[in-house]
Amino acid sequence: MAALAKFRPVDSGQHDKDELREIVRERSFRFGRYTLSSGVESDIYFNMKPTMMVARGAQLAALEFLKIAEQVKAEYVGGLEMGAVPVIGSM
Template sequence: MVVAADHREELKAVIRARSFRQGKFTLASGRESDLYFNMKPTMMNARGAELSARCLLDLLAAYRFDYIGGLEMGAVPVIGSAAALSSAAGQPVETIFVRKEKKGHGTRDLVEGLSPGESMDGKVVLVVDDVATSGGSFLKAIEAVREAGATVTQALCLIDREEGASEFLSQHGVALGSVFKGAEFRT
């Protein structure tokens, strides 16, 4: 898995300026950390969105899959950007996302992005998220996609905080790759 060095370094600078903080923070996992990444300001910035998608697409080139997708909200901006860039390049990457809860109205779907008549049966899904800490968000998406009939053996993120997600996911038959490791941002 190789990410173009110029995209990677520019994305790192955008993350450092828009999404990274040092201090004392309680994370979604409940753990405390001295590093904090709120990737939404990066992924919702025009250049940050493009760079995040380009780096993700660089990693995806090493895998065979039918869809990429992940849990709302962390995965949605980057997979949307990746879908648009991949289509513009003539190499479309199809995407889905997993709701945290089934909709209370309409189709009541947990996995979104499929058109009527499409199914996850027999499909290979590569699960994506913005940041990996414990792996809990990944597992929610993995379980939902597997329940819908797909196979998941690989996950990717923009930043692996190296706080147990890789080991946790491997216990569930999923390998984790990343663009960055959290330690790369320590000053």
């Protein structure tokens, strides 16, 4: 936890959560007919990359991630590089 201690986010309150939710809704969540990379069809498509590729979306997501990491007393976080780079870069 010591490594995360220097990154303590300020509790930005409900406004930032609402703003992040709106960015995700607009950029990352879709209803329609989609063929997934597995070949399976879906009526719902969710991809956080469009949210993470705009500065404000990345900033808000990183702040929320830091809050959760602190709450669960995470010492380390990991993930696939392609998905994690925008998150870690925003921190």
